Amino acid sequence: MKLRENNHVVGYLFASPFILGFLVFIVYPVFSSLYYSFTDYNLLEAPSWVGFDNYHKMFTDDEKYMKSISVTLNYVFASVPLRLAFALGVAMLLNKAISGIGLYRSAYYLPSLIGGSVAVSILWSQVFGDQGLVNSALGLIGIESDTSWIGNPSTALWTLIALSVWQFGSSMLIFLAGLKNIPKDYYEAASVDGANKVRQFFKITLPLLSPIILFNLIMQTISAFMTFTPAYIISRGEGGPLDETLLYSLYLYKRAFVFYEMGYASAMAWVALIVIGIVTLLIFQSSRYWVHYESKGDK
Amino acid sequence: MKKALTGLVMLALVISMIGCGSNNNKEAASSAPASSPATSSGEASPKASEGDKKDPVTLRVAWWGGQARHDYTLKVIELYESLNPHVTIEPEYASFDDHWKKLAPNAAAGNLPDVIQMDISYLSQYGGRGQLEDLTPYTQNGTIDVSSISEASLSGGKIGDQLFAMNLGSNALLAVIDKEMLEKAGGTMPTQDWTWDDFTKLGPIMKSQGKILTQDLRHDVFFPFYLRGQGQHMYAADGTSLGYTDDKPFIDFYTMYKSWYDNGNLLSLDKLAQKKGTPEDGELELGNAVSTWGWSNQYILSSSVAKRPFEILPVPGWNDNKALFLKPSMYFSISKNSKVKEEAAKFISFWVNDIEANKIIMGERGVPVSSKVKEALKPSLTPDQAKVFDYVAWAEQNSSQMDPPNPVGAVEVDKLLKDVAEQILYKKTTVEEGAAKFREEANKILAKNKK
Numbered sequence: 245m246k247l248r249e250n251n252h253v254v255g256y257l258f259a260s261p262f263i264l265g266f267l268v269f270i271v272y273p274v275f276s277s278l279y280y281s282f283t284d285y286n287l288l289e290a291p292s293w294v295g296f297d298n299y300h301k302m303f304t305d306d307e308k309y310m311k312s313i314s315v316t317l318n319y320v321f322a323s324v325p326l327r328l329a330f331a332l333g334v335a336m337l338l339n340k341a342i343s344g345i346g347l348y349r350s351a352y353y354l355p356s357l358i359g360g361s362v363a364v365s366i367l368w369s370q371v372f373g374d375q376g377l378v379n380s381a382l383g384l385i386g387i388e389s390d391t392s393w394i395g396n397p398s399t400a401l402w403t404l405i406a407l408s409v410w411q412f413g414s415s416m417l418i419f420l421a422g423l424k425n426i427p428k429d430y431y432e433a434a435s436v437d438g439a440n441k442v443r444q445f446f447k448i449t450l451p452l453l454s455p456i457i458l459f460n461l462i463m464q465t466i467s468a469f470m471t472f473t474p475a476y477i478i479s480r481g482e483g484g485p486l487d488e489t490l491l492y493s494l495y496l497y498k499r500a501f502v503f504y505e506m507g508y509a510s511a512m513a514w515v516a517l518i519v520i521g522i523v524t525l526l527i528f529q530s531s532r533y534w535v536h537y538e539s540k541g542d543k
Numbered sequence: 544m545k546k547a548l549t550g551l552v553m554l555a556l557v558i559s560m561i562g563c564g565s566n567n568n569k570e571a572a573s574s575a576p577a578s579s580p581a582t583s584s585g586e587a588s589p590k591a592s593e594g595d596k597k598d599p600v601t602l603r604v605a606w607w608g609g610q611a612r613h614d615y616t617l618k619v620i621e622l623y624e625s626l627n628p629h630v631t632i633e634p635e636y637a638s639f640d641d642h643w644k645k646l647a648p649n650a651a652a653g654n655l656p657d658v659i660q661m662d663i664s665y666l667s668q669y670g671g672r673g674q675l676e677d678l679t680p681y682t683q684n685g686t687i688d689v690s691s692i693s694e695a696s697l698s699g700g701k702i703g704d705q706l707f708a709m710n711l712g713s714n715a716l717l718a719v720i721d722k723e724m725l726e727k728a729g730g731t732m733p734t735q736d737w738t739w740d741d742f743t744k745l746g747p748i749m750k751s752q753g754k755i756l757t758q759d760l761r762h763d764v765f766f767p768f769y770l771r772g773q774g775q776h777m778y779a780a781d782g783t784s785l786g787y788t789d790d791k792p793f794i795d796f797y798t799m800y801k802s803w804y805d806n807g808n809l810l811s812l813d814k815l816a817q818k819k820g821t822p823e824d825g826e827l828e829l830g831n832a833v834s835t836w837g838w839s840n841q842y843i844l845s846s847s848v849a850k851r852p853f854e855i856l857p858v859p860g861w862n863d864n865k866a867l868f869l870k871p872s873m874y875f876s877i878s879k880n881s882k883v884k885e886e887a888a889k890f891i892s893f894w895v896n897d898i899e900a901n902k903i904i905m906g907e908r909g910v911p912v913s914s915k916v917k918e919a920l921k922p923s924l925t926p927d928q929a930k931v932f933d934y935v936a937w938a939e940q941n942s943s944q945m946d947p948p949n950p951v952g953a954v955e956v957d958k959l960l961k962d963v964a965e966q967i968l969y970k971k972t973t974v975e976e977g978a979a980k981f982r983e984e985a986n987k988i989l990a991k992n993k994k
Contacts, residue, residue, distance in 0.1 A: 286668075286672070287647040287648065287650055287651040288647065288650050288651070288668060288669060288672040288673075288674050289672050289673070369817065373817055374813065374814050374817065391813055392813040392814055392816065392817055394813070394816065394817065395811075395812060395813025395814060395815070395816035395817055396813045397969065479816070480816070481640060482816075484816055484965070485812060485813065485816055485965065485969075486962075486965060486966065486969055486971065487962070501643075501644040501647065502640075502643075502644070502954065502958075503954060503955050504647050504668070
């Protein structure tokens with residue numbers, strides 16, 4: 245019996261680094277940022293209470309804030325569906341029993357392994373720069389171009405979206421696992437009944453995969469809202485040209501660390517939290533109309 | 544096995560608690576650099592214990608710059624440490640932007656480095672908000688030797704009558720011209736009394752050779768300079784608004800700027816956005832542009848990177864209303880939270896007065912403010928360095944007092960000006976609309992300074 249009591253202590257001890265870390269590095273900062281969001285805090289002086297001023301200014305008197313919201317929404321609405329579609333497409337290609345398939349799977353996952361890193365963003369600014377790979381490729385097929393895709397206001401955001409789509413690996417792996425779970429008999433039965441591949445995809449694959457799509461959709465939407473590194477590196481911290489890549493988190497960072505307005509930045513973070521929460525909730529709510537669960541028992 | 548595991552977990556717990564402990568205790572964190580690493584310095588250099596009995600001291604010194612500056616600054620620090628064996632210096636260096644991003648959280652934690660390289664655009668923020676030590680007592684008691692430094696040079700670090708920052712060197716604005724490229728293209732080298740029109744006229748000449756005039760002119764530097772030529776100032780004396788109410792100078796300057804851009808005499812914005820801002824990457828240095836515009840201390844790196852001689856001209860309009868001015872290129876400040884202010888002051892004094900140190904620095908942080916140092920360096924200057932020293936000496940005779948340090952909020956106003964200028968160049972707005980928009984938004988930012 246004594247041994248068992250000891251085990252409790254050991255259990256808590258094992259968990260304690262996490263618990264302490266959670267309290268100190270998550271709970272405490274979260275609540276202090278809530279407090280700071282109601283203050284004017286420039287880091288050099290003590291914060292002073294301003295009530296809802298930060299929130300008020302955000303929605304009534306900050307053109308850039310509105311711009312950053314529209315940029316972020318464009319980014320999320322373009323990159324998430326494209327990325328998921330791409331991931332699903334590649335997953336279906338890789339869901340075949342051919343030799344060396346493991347190698348292909350690893351190769352396609354590679355961009356995601358190095359994905360969020362600074363190095364890839366730097367690579368990207370080379371690829372889409374005025375002397376970059378994209379322009380060379382265009383030159384080969386006879387289109388002369390020396391614009392910098394990153395520096396051009398109408399294409400800059402699309403280079404970021406392309407980068408996000410290119411990093412489809414993690415969603416792809418999850419899709420792949422989901423595809424493997426769909427029994428082969430369904431397809432056999434369908435083809436016996438004369439359903440072609442397209443029909444099979446829409447009638448069998450998509451419905452049976454929909455819980456996985458829901459999961460991926462939520463995870464990718466949340467991470468897309470919080471995208472920071474590529475925009476920061478590629479635009480050199482500016483969000484340019486003409487604020488076309490001024491993603492929400494980048495603007496928040498600028499407010500906090502360039503203009504020293506921690507109170508305002510904290511308020512922005514809380515608005516983002518609420519908005520992401522609402523969007524996630526909406527996706528969940530909508531799921532009952534399109535997500536198909538094989539076992540209805542839980543309902 | 545189990546015991547070992549438990550032990551491991553205990554260890555992890557203890558370590559994480561120590562980590563938290565010093566996080567929570569700001570006092571401990573800020574005093575730690577002053578006391579604890581000192582012991583390690585004693586071990587590292589046996590000289591320290593032999594030479595003198597002074598208590599070991601650790602100084603944290605932070606600056607911004609490029610690789611060349613980091614390299615020679617570390618050499619100066621080595622020299623200082625060898626002359627003062629009881630001092631250990633912990634260098635903290637970064638690029639300009641990152642320097643300021645690191646400093647602010649340090650300030651909030653009461654953990655600023657002892658010696659901070661300061662810029663004029665941040666002086667009011669840090670000095671006016673109680674983060675910097677007034678250096679007047681140290682200059683008065685001789686810890687910082689100012690006997691060979693003019694009052695005019697010192698005053699650049701003052702807010703009111705408090706000296707928050709020590710001027711490290713004088714700078715003046717200039718244009719760097721590639722004379723050979725210009726004459727090859729069929730142009731003639733302008734004289735120092737040239738005008739902006741003369742510059743504009745070089746545009747087509749250079750364009751016929753496939754060259755541009757320059758990559759860009761920094762908006763937050765050259766627009767205020769243009770304003771001075773019109774007898775106006777960028778900021779009001781009390782810092783609560785812009786210094787001008789009439790948009791005409793803005794419209795004139797940016798109409799001219801836009802004409803250069805539209806005629807293809809400047810680097811296109813999409814390519815400019817990719818520039819790293821280093822001399823190696825500059826259009827003049829690469830041989831694509833006939834000029835570059837900036838501060839005098841930057842000239843030395845430009846010419847050494849390009850490996851060909853350039854000519855220096857003053858910026859057009861320098862004589863209108865005595866627009867030309869000398870500016871402290873940068874400063875050293877001592878943070879209020881420093882525990883070793885006396886030693887920090889000694890280091891600063893060494894930096895500005897020591898001849899051996901300045902033979903390493905060689906005016907890279909602006910022309911030295913000490914007349915003795917300036918004299919002593921003269922024989923060992925390279926021709927390029929001599930050009931800069933001569934130009935700054937000439938500028939000193941032909942300039943007027945600089946504008947006071949930028950008010951709080953100026954960093955945001957500078958970004959706003961860049962944004963508006965880009966909107967004009969991208970034809971998203973007209974020059975007139977841009978002028979009005981900039982004035983209104985900037986005044987709104989600065990109005991926060993009203994108390």
